[in-house]
Amino acid sequence: MRTIRREDVELLAPAGDWDCLRAAVANGADAVFFGVEKFNARARAHNFTMAELPDIMSFLHLYGVQGFLTFNILVFEEELNDAKQLIEACVDAGVDAVIVQDLGLVKMIREISPDFPIHGSTQMTITSPEAVEFTKPFDIERVVLGRENNLKQIKQIGDQAKLPMEVFVHGALCVSYSGQCLTSEMWGGRSANRGECAQACRLPYDLMVDGEQKPMGDVTYLLSPKDLAAIEIVPELIEAGVRSFKIEGRLKTPEYVANVVSKYRKAIDRYFDGLDARPSKEEVRELQQSFSRGFTVGFLQGTNNKQLVDGTFPKSRGVFVGRIKQILRDAVICELEAPLKRGDGLVFDAGDPTKKEEGGRIYDLRRKGEKLEGEAEGGLIEIVMGRNDVELGRLHVGDRIWKTNDPALDKRLRQTFETDKPYRTFPVSVKVTGVLGETLKSWWTDVKGGHTVFVQSELPLVQAEKRPMDEQLFTEQFGRLGGTIYELAELDVQLDGALIVPMRELNGMRRMAVELMEDERQKPRAYIKREVGVYDDVPVAVTEHHAAVTAVNAPTLSQADRSSVELTALCRSLDQVKAVLATTDVNLIYADFEFIKQFPAAVEAVHAAGRKIALVTPRIHMPGETGYFNNILKLKPDAVLIRNTGAAYYFLKHRFENPDAPQPQLIGDFSLNVANHKAADLFLAAGLSKVTPSYDLNIQQMVDLLRRAETSKLEVVIHQHMPMFHTEHCVYCTFLSEGTDFTNCGRPCEEKRVSLQDRVGMSHPVRVDEGCRNTVYNAIDQSGAEYLNHFMDLGIRSFRVEFLEETPEKVTEILDLYRKAIDGQISGTQVWRSLKATNQLGVTKGTLVK
The missing domain is CATH 2.40.30.10 (Translation factors)
Incomplete structure (x- = not known):
């Protein structure tokens, strides 16, 4: 077993501005992550400008600190050129890595540079070894695990995937899995996947159980987690294989950065010094003082729903x-x-607190x-x-x-x-040689920086008449490094005789050596950079077709074109499946049930009717949960709806290892966050037969994607209840049970139906999956019916309607309306109006509205 060394563990600090950057460096950060302008998940931070990148990297590298640029949002089609410019600027500035969410952006970075370092953001929702394996063909050198992974899982992922694990250890917790929260987008048009989270989880909700409000006293912030503080378990994190300790807080003050970084620096150092790494009471209080909604270790020690949410206040209390x-x-x-x-x-x-x-x-x-x-x-x-x-x-x-x-x-x-002194000093080793009549020669080695510079005197050495130069003199003169980042650690003097040069020569040599060593430190890292166009990978045929569509304003689809358009239905109950079979001609039915034990009946019913069935994976895949995928394969579905990259890897690997066995079609769902043609191409090239565009796209962004993507391999969800929060935090367990997790909660989810009622009286259903994760669905279903013709003109031949709690009669009615609209018998507007008139809650255009 390899011994973990101090230098193997990185302390990674946030920086929203220059003061935060300085605070991080001054207080012991090994690396800093920061954003520039709009392409990062903290749009409200001050952020830096692209023009500042060389100065930022020069400052950080001077102090031996790495700089990672956060590019952890989805990139829309028409933003790819701007994204390319920023990546090229990062390559030129020698940024140490870019932290990425969008796999389409990963593809583009690899087109630009084969060796520029990429880190997979926590927004990628990487929570299993299989998800890490999916990233390996793209040479992603590090992944930031989901905040929901516990210590045992972190170790398991690291051991299996053999990749450095980066884990959040301090700061605000999202109640939803990162990259899987659509609430802010749904309610306010501000997407969490675009760095504009409106923090809907921090709002008050009433708990509705079977339609009745449950009295909760002063507990109203049902989805507002405490803040993460893992400082008490630093040794356990190191021993579990965490190699980067990440502190959240690019919206926080420089005092917060200084406080938190210094505390974790001490804890990590104490561990490697063989001391008690746990913080004192005073240190914990000081951490609380900078920002705290109450502290928790989150999920790091396992799921405990009772400890994650206090529920009585949503903001920092100190x-x-x-x-x-x-x-x-x-x-x-x-x-x-x-x-x-x-x-x-x-x-x-x-x-x-209201x-x-x-x-x-x-x-x-x-x-x-x-x-x-x-x-x-x-x-x-x-x-x-x-x-x-x-x-x-x-x-x-x-x-x-x-x-x-x-x-x-x-x-x-x-x-x-806020000091004129250098934030850190580094040891320098100096070798000096001298021969009468020649210049005094010196080699200065920056021990930590790993480079050596050569400096010699301008004047030659002469014979000393009184006081020849000796080691003490050089120690005194070359040791005058105050105000610089260097301190003299070692000196080797080799003079041939009693020699001397003027003192000003030694001072000049010292100053020149410092300047040259600093220049070496500040040189940008060099990467390979290719000249490629953003749309070089779009086939000419696709470009020509979409140019023709654009030139002719909404060409009329022939009846043959319309009849080739497939309507699919996603059902969440067996009764809905039976309604689709009995009253419609829908050929492909998705079964997305809360409990896997209901799958066999659905498969049997659909196959008995001569139709096709797709079984749906959970949105999250944790270590040790491949049994779920095995069960799906045993049922021999016609297709599998893939909701995470871990599932994609598992089913693609199974196909590769069993080339002669019948294999289900693999369809990528919205949760893979396909927002541009490059992301679509990446998943299709990996082996998926179709992908579903992200729900983050509005109508214009969707059209922009369809103009450049292979639309015959896309399926658009045209009607659904938006799945807003997707969370490890179980509302049923927390508020309807005495237990702490699935092992002792008594499974109230099998008996009760819970929803969360917001401030305007809308009641949002909460559903549980096989892994006991909760999804909060929007109370109002949404429709993109008005855009059907436009999408069909652009080549879409598959539309999905998703159901939640609809009765069999409602399922029939909705599918009938959409089939008539696809066939041209009624307009999309008529679908809209009909649904609005017959649906008790009405519908909304949701994220597809301009």
Whole structure:
């Protein structure tokens, strides 16, 4: 077993601006991730500009820190040229890696450069060894695992996939799997896959059980997780094979970056020094002070639904101080659970964060009426707030008190990076040789940087009459490296006789050596770069066809064209399957059931009717869950709907290993996040027969994709309830059970139907899959019926209608309307109007609206 070395473990820090970048470097980060302009998952951060890339990389490399650019969003078709420019700028600037979500972008990067490093973002939803294996043909050198993977799974993935594992260890948690959240897009047109998350998970919801509201007291933030803080389990993470500790926070302050990075730096270093790596109480409090909704280890130690969500508040609270014991004329009395001092900021929490909360700064602290100097650390304390800061009449005995700000801590943290001194120093080894009448020669080796520079004097060496140069003199002169990033670590002096040059020569040599060594450090990494066009991979026939479609405004489809268009149906119950078989001519039916035990009956019924059935994989695949895929194969479906890259790898590998056995058709679903023709081509080239475009595309973006893609191999979902949140956090287990996970929850999901009611009264169904993961579906189904003709003109010959809770009668009605629209008997608008008139909830154009 190979020993883990300190240099094998990377501490990776976020940077939203230059101050954050400096704070990360000053406090011990080994690498920094940052975004530029629009192509990153933090569109609201200040971000850097493309023009700053050379300066950023020069600064980071000067200090031996790597710089990773976040490109972790989906890229739409008409953005590919801009994306290409940014990738080329990264290659030129010597960026150490780019963190990517979009597999189409991965394809483009490899077309541009075969050796430019790519990291697979957590937005790729990589949660299993099979998903890692899927990325290997594209030479992705590192993957960022899903936040839902636990320590055992992380080790298993690392051991099987033999790739460095990067894991989030601190910061905000998404309740949904990264890359699988469509809520923000659905409700506000702000896509999480585009860096514009509106944080719908932080909103209040009412829990509806079988249509009735369940009383929850002050628990209303049912989907708002606490913040991740894995600092207590740093040793376990290292021993599980985590090689990069990633801190979330490109929207956070430089003080936050300085605070969190310094704490994890200490914990990692303590581990390798053989000391207790666990943080002190004071260190934990300081972490809470910078930002905290309450801390959790998330899923790292396994699923515990009771610990993930507090439910009483959705925003940062800081440090819990205590509760109000008594309210005086000018102060409140509290039994302190954390230190306080004058100037600290407090908020008083009455249990309803939607209402205005009282808060301000501490003016004075008293104990039994006597004024306290310095910090109060425990016991009953009278807290006097600043004049006019707090309306004491609005406070209550029992209200929680939180310390939201600590100016002294902020000042101390700022001092780490607001300094003229270098943030780090590096050892330098110097060799000096000299011969009478020749120049003084020196070789300066940057030990950590791994390079050597040669510097010689301008004047020749002369015979010394009084005090010849010796090792002590060189130590003194060449050791004057204060204000630089270097410190003299080793000196080898080899002079032939008693020799001397003027002192100014030694000073000049030292300055020149520092300049040359710094230049070496700051040189950009060199990569291969090819000149390729973004659309060089689009077949000429496709381009010509779509040019003709564009030239003729909406050509009339012949009846033969229309009759060749396939309508497919995705059913979530056996009754829906039977309705499709009994009343429609739909030939391909997808079975997407909550429980796999219902699959055999669906397969038998569909095959008995002479139709085809596709079984659907879960959206998430964890280590050890390939048994689900095995069961699908045993049932011999005609097709499999692939919802994750782990499943894609498994079924493609099975096909390769069993070339003579009958194989199901493999169709990629929306969750593969195909947003451009390159992503579609990548999955088709891998072996899928069809793919489904991402739900992130609006109508214009969809049309742009269809103009460049092989539309005969695309299936468009034309009607569905949008699957918004997809989460490991089980609402059923958390709020309807005494248990903590699937092993002890009693499976209330088999007896009850839960939905989440939002602020406008819409009730969004929550469904459970075989892996106990929850999907929250939008209450309103959406239709793209108005665009049917346009999509058919562009070559789409397969449209899918997805059902959720519809009755058999409703299934028949909806499919009949879409078949008539495809056949040209009614318009898409008539479908829309009919559904709006007959559907109790109405429908919305959803993400396909312009």
